[in-house]
Amino acid sequence: MSGQGRSGMRVGRGLLIGVTVLFFAVFLFAPLVVVFSSALQKGVGYYLAALADPETAAAVRLTLLTTCIAVPVNILFGLCAGWAIARYDFPGKSLLKTVIALPFSVSPVISGLLFVLVYGSGGLIGPWLEAHHIQVIFAVPGIILTTLFVTLPLAAHELIAVLEAQGKEEEEAAWTLGATGRQIFWKITLPKIKWGVFYGVILSTARAMGEFGAVSVVSGHIRGLTNTLPLHIEILYNQYDSVAAFAAATLLALAALATLAAKAVLERRTGLRKDHAAPGAAAAGGEEWTWA
Amino acid sequence: MDMGVTLRSVWKTYKRATVLQNVDLDLPTGKLVALLGPSGSGKTTLLRILAGLEVPDRGTVLFDGEDVTRRPPRVRRAGVVFQQYALFGHMTVFDNIAFGLRVLPRKVRPLAWEIDTKVRDLLHKVRLNGFESRYPSQLSGGQQQRVALARALAVDPRILLLDEPFAALDAQVRLELRRWLRDFQRELGITTVFVTHDQEEAMDIADLIVVVNQGKIEQVGSPSEIYERPANAFVFEFIGRSNVLPLDSREGEWALDHLFPAIRDWISSADPMCAYIRPHDIEVHRRRDRGAAVKAVVERVHPHGALVRLVTRTAAGEQRWEAEISRDRYEALKVKTGDTVYLEFRSVTVFSPHREVVHSWTLDPVREELQQPQRG
Numbered sequence: 168m169s170g171q172g173r174s175g176m177r178v179g180r181g182l183l184i185g186v187t188v189l190f191f192a193v194f195l196f197a198p199l200v201v202v203f204s205s206a207l208q209k210g211v212g213y214y215l216a217a218l219a220d221p222e223t224a225a226a227v228r229l230t231l232l233t234t235c236i237a238v239p240v241n242i243l244f245g246l247c248a249g250w251a252i253a254r255y256d257f258p259g260k261s262l263l264k265t266v267i268a269l270p271f272s273v274s275p276v277i278s279g280l281l282f283v284l285v286y287g288s289g290g291l292i293g294p295w296l297e298a299h300h301i302q303v304i305f306a307v308p309g310i311i312l313t314t315l316f317v318t319l320p321l322a323a324h325e326l327i328a329v330l331e332a333q334g335k336e337e338e339e340a341a342w343t344l345g346a347t348g349r350q351i352f353w354k355i356t357l358p359k360i361k362w363g364v365f366y367g368v369i370l371s372t373a374r375a376m377g378e379f380g381a382v383s384v385v386s387g388h389i390r391g392l393t394n395t396l397p398l399h400i401e402i403l404y405n406q407y408d409s410v411a412a413f414a415a416a417t418l419l420a421l422a423a424l425a426t427l428a429a430k431a432v433l434e435r436r437t438g439l440r441k442d443h444a445a446p447g448a449a450a451a452g453g454e455e456w457t458w459a
Numbered sequence: 460m461d462m463g464v465t466l467r468s469v470w471k472t473y474k475r476a477t478v479l480q481n482v483d484l485d486l487p488t489g490k491l492v493a494l495l496g497p498s499g500s501g502k503t504t505l506l507r508i509l510a511g512l513e514v515p516d517r518g519t520v521l522f523d524g525e526d527v528t529r530r531p532p533r534v535r536r537a538g539v540v541f542q543q544y545a546l547f548g549h550m551t552v553f554d555n556i557a558f559g560l561r562v563l564p565r566k567v568r569p570l571a572w573e574i575d576t577k578v579r580d581l582l583h584k585v586r587l588n589g590f591e592s593r594y595p596s597q598l599s600g601g602q603q604q605r606v607a608l609a610r611a612l613a614v615d616p617r618i619l620l621l622d623e624p625f626a627a628l629d630a631q632v633r634l635e636l637r638r639w640l641r642d643f644q645r646e647l648g649i650t651t652v653f654v655t656h657d658q659e660e661a662m663d664i665a666d667l668i669v670v671v672n673q674g675k676i677e678q679v680g681s682p683s684e685i686y687e688r689p690a691n692a693f694v695f696e697f698i699g700r701s702n703v704l705p706l707d708s709r710e711g712e713w714a715l716d717h718l719f720p721a722i723r724d725w726i727s728s729a730d731p732m733c734a735y736i737r738p739h740d741i742e743v744h745r746r747r748d749r750g751a752a753v754k755a756v757v758e759r760v761h762p763h764g765a766l767v768r769l770v771t772r773t774a775a776g777e778q779r780w781e782a783e784i785s786r787d788r789y790e791a792l793k794v795k796t797g798d799t800v801y802l803e804f805r806s807v808t809v810f811s812p813h814r815e816v817v818h819s820w821t822l823d824p825v826r827e828e829l830q831q832p833q834r835g
Contacts, residue, residue, distance in 0.1 A: 336545035339512055340607075343532040343539040344559035344614055354562070358549045 202420050206413035217414035225391040226399035227418065229307065233395060234375040237314045241371045242364060244319065245326035250356075253330035254338075264327070268320050275317055279384025282313050305387030310395060313381045318374045322367030329363030330356075365433055373426045377419060462523055463488045464509065464618055464650060469518030471504055471674075478504045479515070480674045486652065486667070488523075491644045493661035494654045496671035497697070502654045503622060505671065509652060510620050511535040522617055538611030540621040544603045546595035552606050553591035556581055559614035581609040584643075601632045608640075612647075619644075621653035625660060637664050658698050662686065670694050692810035695735050702741070702780050704734040706809070710778045717752060722809055735808045738783035742803040743769060745792060753802040755780055757794050762786070771800060 207214050217223065251257070252264060270278060285291045286303040296303055303309045337359070341351045357364075379397040386393045388402065396419055403412035464486040471479040478501045486492050494502040507513040508520060511532035520528045527535055547555050556578045560569055569577065582588055585605035595603055604624065611619060624640065625633040641664040644651045655661050661668045662682045670677040670685065670693075678690040689695040696703070705711050706722075714734065715723050722734075747754070755771035758779075762768075767789040769782045780802055784792075794800060 336541050336543060337547055339532075340539065340541055340545040340610075341547075341558065341562075343510055343512070343535075343537060344562065344610065345533050345536075346558070346562040347533065350562045354558075355547060 199420060202413055202416050205409060206417045209410050213410060214414050214417075217411040218418070220411065222391050222394070223399060223411070223415050226394045226396045226415070229310070229394065230376055230396040232307075233311050233314045234372055236311050237318050237375040238322075238368055238371050240315060241318055241322040242326075242367055245322035245324075245367055246364075248323050249326035249330035252327050253333070254335055267323050267327070270317050271320050275378065275380030276384055278316055279313055279381035282309060282316070282381075282385050286312075304385050305389070306393060309385040310382050310393060313385050314375050314378055317378055317381050318371040321370040321374055322364075325363050325367040325370065326360065329360045333359055362433065362436075366430070369426055369430050369433070373423060376422055464652075465519075465521040465524075466505075466508070467519045467521070469505075469508060469515045469520070471501075471508065471513065471515050478674050479508075482518070482674075482676055484669060484676060484679070486650060488650050489648045490650060490666040491641065491664060492650075492652045492667045492669060493665035494652060494669050494671055495658060495661040495697075496656065498656055500671045501674040502656075502671045506620050506622055506652060506654050509618065510537045510539045512539075536614060536617045538614065538616030538619045540604065540607045540611050540619070540624060542622040542624075542626060544595075544607040544627075546603055546606055546610070548595055551592050551594060552582070552587065552598070553578055555595065555606055556610045556613050558610060577613060578609075581613055584612075585609045599632075600628050601636050604628070604636065608643075612649075616649070619649050619651040621651065623655060624653050625655070625657075633660075640664065662698075670697065672697070689808070692733065692735065695808060695810065700738050700781065700783075702736045702738065704736070704778060705731065706734055707731045708777065710773060710775060714753075718804065719807055719809075732809050732811050735810060736780075736804050737806070738768065738781045739766075740804065740806040741780060741782035742805060743771075743782050743784055743788070743792060743794065744801045744803060745794075747801045753780070753804070755800055755802055757796055757798045757800060760789075760794070760796060762789075769794065769800075771802065774799075 206217075248263075248267060252260060273281075283290065283304055285293070286296060286309060287293045288297060288304070290304075293304070301308075303312065333356075337355050338351050341355045346354065377397060378395075379401075382395055383398055383401075386395065386398055388394060388398060390399075390402070394402065396415060400412050400415045400419070403409075403415060464484075466482055466484040469479055469482040469484075470477070482501075482505065484505075494505055496502045504513060508515050511527070511530055514529060518528070519526055522535070522537075532539075547558065550558070557574050560574045560577065563569075578591070579588075582591060585608055587602060587605055587609070590598070590602065590606075595606065598606065604627075608621075625637055628636060637660060653665075662685075665682060667679065668682055668685050669679050672693050678685060678694050680688075685694065686698055689698060695701055704714060706715060711734070719734070722732075754774045756774065757769055757771050759770040760767065761770070765786055766783050767786055769784065769789075771780050771782065772778070773780070782802065792800075
């Protein structure tokens, strides 16, 4: 009887692992393989030529520019918001915490449309911008603003969480010891939350580089000017230039893999740090009052 | 010049709750002072106001006669040891202790070797030699606390403030560490204030106890003053175990007639009073005589080391009396659960439970004399 039960369990275990592996293979691994094999189907030379195309290069540059602006701004804002929410009490604090997550819950296309409605020629401040010859929609500023909007909660969410979890006792201790606000931030707060900051950087980098929907609405798809890498890939694909499309896609895929690797390394390091502390504390516990 | 630390008419409100009401306090230089009170009494807020981490809504804080009410903690030089120690987890013990010296403006900052000497001296004082390169997470609670103490002392504070310093420690370490802290404070001679909810802790080491309740100071005095002459019912009940007899109850009336008639003159029906008796002020007898008048039945017997605690109930069944007798006395009496005993009250204190009227009388029924009323 027990043998039967055990073999039943073994079957269940095999089934679960099988389903997991199959799902992983079909939905995650296969597309990755397809991306790289399609990109290289006409040979390495063609692949490199596709990447060297000036329009592709322009798309890469724009994507990098957008990411390089969006990520630091996000971190800065995340630190401000996290500090304000974790350290101070003010009216509307819980509302602010909810609103910060708004870009998570709104469809990216709607986010893009919101920006058109505000900054577009028929929009809220569009006419004023036009009168001052500032173009936002269908131009680089619009792309950057939209990317900022959709990636905003990623870093902020993370930083609010770590800052709230830290509590303020160490900062208060530093304050009573004579530290200035700036010294407290650099010497106490930042070292404590640096892994949270790094995690926020990784998350918002991934999203900033890959964002499609919202950016698509505001970009105008002007080749070589307002096409980010994801938009450029779509255009190439629609032109039946699938090898060039997949070649460009490998860049994004590589960026995603690099991000994942960084995340894994980071989690391993923070995990190790925790494991490291515990045995030391246990060992030291035994030494209490043996100093006399 | 006014020496020591002084609070004048300090008020503090959070949202709508009044945490401190009109607090006046003088802490003489060099003393070890306990802020004693139940949780939520405002004692921690009082400590945070002394540290400068909170600013009172009204009132002033003086250090040696100098108004520091609005001085931020950075320039106040009050050394604080937080309840959870708040050590900097990413710094070694050495860096933790050196922190207060290293953040000084360049003009007054000691040289590296001076900082080194000072930190090593402090490590020696708190008996943590050899621990300088450890991280806080590698230390026990008692060791962490001593690091926090050394860190606070590094900046030569004018006053040392400790928030529930022993609450997070094991019972045994707690006892040892508080005696050590007591001797250490004497040696340094620095005015030290610690917050506690443990009356035994305050009694054990403080020079001066400040009893705080509901944002007000109930009494300030030495441990023996607080214990022997509590200013009101709250202090009496908070500072030790007590039996309470409402004098408007049936048994209270009987006690007024037979045990302490002298108090009757002080009682008015509009102002119900209670008699408070410490368990160790109740003597237990086997037979009725002049002093041993209250008949009671033993419900439970709790041996506590050198003392034995008897829980008894009066024959009428309404009033429970807890008596504490020595083990010798217990063995001589040979009482057990269910036995009838006679109780003698050696000292009775009567308070009005309306605590705005803080009159109290202490009566020794055996000597039949009424002591002078005290004002709290």
